[in-house]
Amino acid sequence: MTIKTPAGDLDDGTVYDLTLRHGSSERVIQSGHIRSFEQDGEMRHEVTGWVEVWEATPGPERTYETLTIGFLAENVRAFTALG
């Protein structure tokens, strides 16, 4: 299905690098797989991909973790389709 976002249309089933708004900051998800599903009569979206953790300590301690993050279409800031 197509997810309409301020940054353009996303398709679940496609892999993206995705930037999500989270309060006043942003979360970048790399190689994210998007999945949409219905719960309690509401369409929901989630993305599973590589997310940088240890944001507070940039440097050699930076590491990446695979996370599944729920998101609202309105919070998509930018994306690049990877295929």
Add this chain to the structure above:
Amino acid sequence: MAGPYVVVMENQTIVSDETLVILRAATSWSSRASLLRVLRVTVSQQGTSSAQQLGVILAQKASAFGTYTSTTPSPKYIGTVASGIGGSTSGAAAAAGTDASAEGAGTVTTIKAEGFNNLNGYLWVPTPSDTILIGPDLAFIVKLRGTPSTTTGWNAEVEFEEMT
């Protein structure tokens, strides 16, 4: 009965009045993890050395739920059987999530409301009469009250055991 298990939000950047952890029991009384007992709650911050007074609530959350990072509980006794609670981005039954990016419209019914200093952190370990039980299909949340001056480097955890 199985556990204890712990749901952990580690070193995340949060937003104002954010739900830090949601834990929702399984729907059916006959299934595993349909009755949960909360053993411990902690909230702390490592992203600043500046003091600030904030609020935290322990509460029941009704549908509609928010949008979370899917977080699967870990057994506290390392390597033992996995919890009947999985991870969910949408507050699904028999699942846990952390670090909400949207709160959802569902009613929040506060059970405990407390204040804490971010440099000291918040720790709640109930006495027997203070125990919180989460019944079938019901959701428990730990939610920040207030706007942190520094939003980075927040931790939260909910330790629980499965009574069924």
